[in-house]
Amino acid sequence: MTRLICVTSGKGGVGKTTLVTNLATAFSKLDKKVMVIDGNITTPNIGFHLDMPLAQPTLHDVMRGSVRIRDAVRRHEAGFYVLPAGIHFDEMKGVDPSRLGEVVAHLDGTMDMIIVDSAAGLGREAQSAMDASNEVILVTNPDLPSVADALKTVKIARDKGKNITGVVLNRVRGHRHELEKHEIEAMLSIPIAAEIPEDASIPASIALRKPVVHTNPRSPASQEITRLAHALIGLQYQKRSPGIITRIFSAIFD
Numbered sequence: 001m002t003r004l005i006c007v008t009s010g011k012g013g014v015g016k017t018t019l020v021t022n023l024a025t026a027f028s029k030l031d032k033k034v035m036v037i038d039g040n041i042t043t044p045n046i047g048f049h050l051d052m053p054l055a056q057p058t059l060h061d062v063m064r065g066s067v068r069i070r071d072a073v074r075r076h077e078a079g080f081y082v083l084p085a086g087i088h089f090d091e092m093k094g095v096d097p098s099r100l101g102e103v104v105a106h107l108d109g110t111m112d113m114i115i116v117d118s119a120a121g122l123g124r125e126a127q128s129a130m131d132a133s134n135e136v137i138l139v140t141n142p143d144l145p146s147v148a149d150a151l152k153t154v155k156i157a158r159d160k161g162k163n164i165t166g167v168v169l170n171r172v173r174g175h176r177h178e179l180e181k182h183e184i185e186a187m188l189s190i191p192i193a194a195e196i197p198e199d200a201s202i203p204a205s206i207a208l209r210k211p212v213v214h215t216n217p218r219s220p221a222s223q224e225i226t227r228l229a230h231a232l233i234g235l236q237y238q239k240r241s242p243g244i245i246t247r248i249f250s251a252i253f254d
């Protein structure tokens with residue numbers, strides 16, 4: 001059975017796409033067959049994170065009905081499959097976001113997991129990504145605007161009868177002014193499944209256009225995402241001490 005996982009958020013820019021590409025990498029390392037789909041139809045970013053920004057054909061062509069799914073799917077060097085969306089403004093013309101569900105339904109049964117990168121917010125696009133999936137991973141940062149918006153996403157997911165597999169707290173710095181884990185859990189009434197630290201290796205990996213779990217698997221963020229991937233399939237993960245690359249980054253950026 002394919003797990004259909006939507007990674008979403010209320011507020012934008014909290015780290016969804018980063019989590020999607022890195023969870024896919026971590027699952028691939030666990031020998032899972034995984035596909036990521038760029039369900040962010042109007043502002044797609046997966047292509048930038050995975051060094052395929054100008055890939056053609058795309059999900060937009062598939063949703064328009066002009067291309068078969070298999071002709072738009074690529075394999076990433078980290079082992080997973082990718083269905084990227086087109087980045088050009090014109091490509092969105094004539095594309096109905098609600099058709100995403102049909103694409104995902106076609107792929108159901110071909111993978112262990114399909115991870116849909118959602119648009120932020122509560123609009124039609126974000127709701128289509130949620131409708132196409134049966135599990136929701138909700139990403140937030142430890143600040144009030146992100147958590148307040150996440151609460152609205154929780155309400156929508158519950159109204160749709162979707163299972164919220166976990167809340168992922170991203171960009172945790174441990175600063176005094178941040179909301180604490182127990183406060184966020186109380187506000188959302190959902191346990192935090194992972195706390196990904198602020199980690200300079202993430203923007204560095206995005207600049208390299210490769211998932212950090214692939215390029216620097218022992219960075220603090222990589223290890224927490226890897227632990228989350230293990231937990232999502234019922235496995236334990238023993239964290240290791242950070243590698244030399246991480247120690248160099250820490251020395252430069254801390």
Ligand SMILES: Nc1ncnc2c1ncn2[C@@H]1O[C@H](COP(=O)(O)OP(=O)(O)OP(=O)(O)O)[C@@H](O)[C@H]1O
Nearest residue numbers: 012013014015016017018120171197198199202203
């Ligand atoms: N744990 C982290 N440590 C440091 N930087 C991070 C971390 N997570 C994400 N970022 C940075 O935050 C930025 C936004 O991340 P990302 O594109 O994944 O967010 P998003 O939720 O997908 O955004 P959008 O809502 O626009 O789709 C990126 O530039 C990335 O480098």
Ligand SMILES: [Mg+2]
Nearest residue numbers: 016017040045
């Ligand atoms: Mg994104």
